[in-house]
Amino acid sequence: MAFDFDLFVIGGGSGGVRAARVAAATGAKVALAEEYRMGGTCVIRGCVPKKLMVFASEFHEAMSDARAYGWDVQDGSFNWTTFRGKLDSELDRLEGVYRRLLDGSGVTVFDARAALADPHTVTLSTGETKTAKHILVATGGRPVLPDMPGAELGITSNEIFKLDQLPDSILIVGGGYIACEFAGILNGLGVKVTQFYRGAQILRGFDGEARGLIADQMRERGVDLHCGTNILSMEQVDGGIRVKGSNGSEATYGQVMFATGRVPNTDGIGLEEAGVKIGRRGEIAVDDYSQTAVPSIYAVGDVTNRVNLTPVAIREGMAFVETVFKGNPTPVDHDLIPSAVFTQPEFGTVGLSEEDAREIEPIEVYCTSFKPMNHSFAGRSDRVMMKLIVSKATRKVLGCHIVADHAGELIQMVGIAVKMGATKEDFDRTVAVHPTISEELVTMKEPVRSA
Ligand code: FAD
Numbered sequence: 001m002a003f004d005f006d007l008f009v010i011g012g013g014s015g016g017v018r019a020a021r022v023a024a025a026t027g028a029k030v031a032l033a034e035e036y037r038m039g040g041t042c043v044i045r046g047c048v049p050k051k052l053m054v055f056a057s058e059f060h061e062a063m064s065d066a067r068a069y070g071w072d073v074q075d076g077s078f079n080w081t082t083f084r085g086k087l088d089s090e091l092d093r094l095e096g097v098y099r100r101l102l103d104g105s106g107v108t109v110f111d112a113r114a115a116l117a118d119p120h121t122v123t124l125s126t127g128e129t130k131t132a133k134h135i136l137v138a139t140g141g142r143p144v145l146p147d148m149p150g151a152e153l154g155i156t157s158n159e160i161f162k163l164d165q166l167p168d169s170i171l172i173v174g175g176g177y178i179a180c181e182f183a184g185i186l187n188g189l190g191v192k193v194t195q196f197y198r199g200a201q202i203l204r205g206f207d208g209e210a211r212g213l214i215a216d217q218m219r220e221r222g223v224d225l226h227c228g229t230n231i232l233s234m235e236q237v238d239g240g241i242r243v244k245g246s247n248g249s250e251a252t253y254g255q256v257m258f259a260t261g262r263v264p265n266t267d268g269i270g271l272e273e274a275g276v277k278i279g280r281r282g283e284i285a286v287d288d289y290s291q292t293a294v295p296s297i298y299a300v301g302d303v304t305n306r307v308n309l310t311p312v313a314i315r316e317g318m319a320f321v322e323t324v325f326k327g328n329p330t331p332v333d334h335d336l337i338p339s340a341v342f343t344q345p346e347f348g349t350v351g352l353s354e355e356d357a358r359e360i361e362p363i364e365v366y367c368t369s370f371k372p373m374n375h376s377f378a379g380r381s382d383r384v385m386m387k388l389i390v391s392k393a394t395r396k397v398l399g400c401h402i403v404a405d406h407a408g409e410l411i412q413m414v415g416i417a418v419k420m421g422a423t424k425e426d427f428d429r430t431v432a433v434h435p436t437i438s439e440e441l442v443t444m445k446e447p448v449r450s451a
Helices: 014-025 040-045 047-057 059-068 080-105 177-188 208-220 310-325 354-360 373-377 407-419 424-429 438-442
Strands: 005-010 030-033 108-110 114-118 121-124 129-137 141-143 169-173 192-197 224-227 231-237 240-245 250-253 255-258 262-264 297-299 339-341 347-351 363-370 384-391 397-403
Touching: 005 014, 005 310, 014 030, 014 040, 014 080, 014 129, 014 310, 040 047, 040 080, 047 059, 047 080, 047 177, 059 177, 059 373, 080 108, 129 310, 169 177, 169 240, 169 250, 177 192, 177 208, 177 339, 208 224, 208 347, 208 354, 208 384, 208 397, 240 255, 339 407, 347 407, 354 363, 354 384, 354 397, 384 424, 384 438, 397 407, 397 438, 424 438
Parallel strands: 005 030, 005 129, 030 108, 129 297, 169 192, 169 255, 192 224
Antiparallel strands: 114 121, 121 129, 141 262, 231 240, 240 250, 339 347, 347 397, 363 384, 384 397
């Protein structure tokens, strides 16, 4: 049977765009449908605008540090309208880059919502129908509001980039990385931030000591963080949203932002009808090669809810092309993925947390926490933390956790060593770079404990 395309990609985000381009480069005839804006979550309402907001929010502290170092600078005020205008132009520019890359690769783009009609057919919101030998679903995920009365008064990360003006105060609900990052960002931009998280400690799943230090320092920098706390009720009143908390608090906030979870975009696009299996959390079930229960349909990225990060979606997209279009079956390696949380302070992590590692095998823990030279000089109380989890049996470094300025940059480098299977002795053999924060990673002599 002759198909219109060799590959039809649904979703123009990190995974979909990369897969489409790389597949087209093999000579395949490729189409891609995007219903909103090219670039997807990462470019339009995720990593990129968020990181630019992190940069914007750090100037307040930088100015106070500058004064401590002898510079005569005044604080001034932050102008959200100016920043948002620049942000919007930057996102337009990046979207243009993505479109040109697809164009240049010969990918046919449809600005439309797509759904499956059968294992080889896609219907578009424009009314067109296209057939393809292979279909790749890369529709990503979206934030969800909690199921509670008044929740519709709140916003999510989707809306935060689009505010006409910054509120004076905000309640952020959630304890995951998105909630904690925005607590730091908005606090830095001068918004009075309160954060509720129903669990006992923020950043569930990460190393315990790192979580503790980040929570302490977020509070020290001004975030009014309450763990073990839920919203009991919320209503619109003059001047904002009145919220009763389970901790007995009652206050009016200019905005309430929910960062309480994301779900895969699998609704209403004909997946189950075509025979694709959907998991308990609404994710597309795939095998190691990103193939669904229907042989012609594959899925990559957040819609499969494996590891929901941009570089992982990109890897999965490239492995799919390697498998299907280059005849080289390539599973995706999800082990030892380094990642960063852009909280203030920043967090970089790779491998096992102490809590997870001790459940698996006997370990040694190397950990140090100290005031870095630049902050100490500026009179700040911030501390950094460096932590290594080491296997007693193999001496391999099983995990590394860094809470410090630029921890995301540092962990990328450590991630290479850990991925290569470096031992504690390999770290020790490496000469320190002095004076730096990260020299502590190669100079920690005695374990602080064994487990
Ligand atoms: P997406 O990028 O979500 O793309 C899916 C695309 O499909 C969207 O453009 C959507 O409009 C489109 N679509 C959906 N349904 C249809 C349909 N039926 N027809 C046509 N088009 C459709 N990751 C990091 O690695 N580092 C970070 O710092 C980071 N920060 C983040 C901050 C925030 C606030 C958020 C929300 C996410 C962040 N992420 C970060 C996660 C990252 O954005 C995602 O993991 C990544 O974008 C997933 O790529 P994807 O291709 O699977 O999906």
